[in-house]
Amino acid sequence: MRFRSYTLNLILLLWLGLLNTSHAIPLSEAVPGGVVVVPLENNDDKAPEVIYNKNRVMVVLKNNQWHAIVGVPLSASPGKHRLAIKTGDGHKMSHHFNIKSKKYKTQHLKVDKKKVDLSKKDLERHWKEKKIIKAALKHWSDARSVDMNFIAPVDGRKSSSFGLRRFFNDKPRNPHSGMDIAADTGTPIIAPAPAKVIETGDYFFNGKSVFLDHGQGLITMYGHMNSIDVKKGDVVKRGDKLGTVGATGRVTGPHLHWGISLNNARVNPALFLPEEKEQVSHSR
DSSP states (O other), rough: OHHHHHHHHHHHHHHHHHHHSSSSOOOOSSTOEEEEEEEOOOOOOOOOEEEEETEEEEEETTHHHHHHHHEEOOOOOOOEEEEEEOTTOOOOOEEEEEEEOOOOOEEEEEEOOTTTTTTHHHHHHHHHHHHHHHHTTOOOOSSSSOOOOOSSSOOEEEEEEETOOOEETTTTTOOOOEEEEEEOOOOOOESSEEEEEEEEEEEEETTTEEEEETTTTTTHHHHHHEEEOOOOTTTOOTTTTTEEEEESSSSSSSEEEEEEOOOOTTEEEGGHHHHHHHHHHHOO
């Protein structure tokens, strides 16, 4: 019995070790549009439940400690923010963290006037599509662990950074909620990590788009595609082809709009790319 108990404990330790080291976590940057990695004071075997801004937050095990991986919306105000935590045994507590201000650059673009001043028909279409897109970006699925060891979804030049304060035809619009990667029409777009396709469509602003669920509120979005090679319900591996780069929707040329939603907050994709992390950390 003692040998059996030792063997089971060894298997458990090995499993926990694999869980702790097999998957990367994003760079922590405590700013609007950033990601905050919060170590949790909880030693339970069961993951605690964490809520931020009324949305469930990803919790992963790293180095034998639970960590909350918190997405901070671009609209977040600098200052103290609160996590509501419920431990595995039902105990409730709070954890506070601070958000620093960050000034994003401004970008002025000239686009088709019909894509800025919408007709009644186009506006109705937009509001209908917006509900579908918001539901996809807010989607939650339980997952024991989440593979965040991302690779770039397309080979190309980073043409427009996350968070830009945008003006279309000199009219202010929402900040840029993703990373634009310029590439020729037809360039393959691949899945950055294992995921499930939860939505596809052809939208007024985003053009042909795909939404991937990576688990625990981590959703990636791919817009302005020329072609889509997957369908809703498909399970994809890292490197699987999703479709090709295009210029559909509101664009100035062929590129991929790559967005990441974490606990229903649009966050900087550069924080998830190993080759981008050093540049992001030096810019802080």
